[in-house]
Amino acid sequence: MDKRYAPPKVLADSLSSKPMPKWMTAAGIVFGLALGYRAFVSFGLTGVKGWFLFDAFLCFICLYGSGISRRLYLSDIGVVREMRGWGRTVRRVLPWNGVQSVSLAFRAGRMMVFFEAGSMGWKALFSENQERTVRDVLEQMLPDIEISVIERR
Numbered sequence: 001m002d003k004r005y006a007p008p009k010v011l012a013d014s015l016s017s018k019p020m021p022k023w024m025t026a027a028g029i030v031f032g033l034a035l036g037y038r039a040f041v042s043f044g045l046t047g048v049k050g051w052f053l054f055d056a057f058l059c060f061i062c063l064y065g066s067g068i069s070r071r072l073y074l075s076d077i078g079v080v081r082e083m084r085g086w087g088r089t090v091r092r093v094l095p096w097n098g099v100q101s102v103s104l105a106f107r108a109g110r111m112m113v114f115f116e117a118g119s120m121g122w123k124a125l126f127s128e129n130q131e132r133t134v135r136d137v138l139e140q141m142l143p144d145i146e147i148s149v150i151e152r153r
Helices: 022-046 052-067 128-141
Strands: 012-015 066-074 080-083 088-093 101-106 109-117 120-127 147-150
Touching: 012 128, 022 052, 022 066, 066 120, 066 128, 080 120, 101 128, 109 128
Parallel strands: 101 147
Antiparallel strands: 012 066, 066 080, 080 088, 101 109, 109 120
């Protein structure tokens, strides 16, 4: 398999990497199908006039949105933001060699990790229980960069 298309190895998964709840997916599909049926009936009665376009658009949005999941994780290639939707995966990667500094902020049992890369930065939310794992990944991937702690409560 081509290395470019192989999924990166997940080293630490962020708390924001939660899939869409199954009840929301089911509700989106049911609501989308109901709107699709309504659009179909409206098209049969009035043609393209009336509520057809509005219902068809909402049907498409509900069905498309029910299959989306987002993920943010630390991998062997860098910090990865991933969005999956109905067979398509879009990945944005902040490579490890692009990270200039790393800061950790602790609050209420959670740890926010800030990755600074030039004029932009990425942040990832982790559980405080994951601190050792995240620090191990950062020490392995960014041995020359000092990790600063902003706040610890």
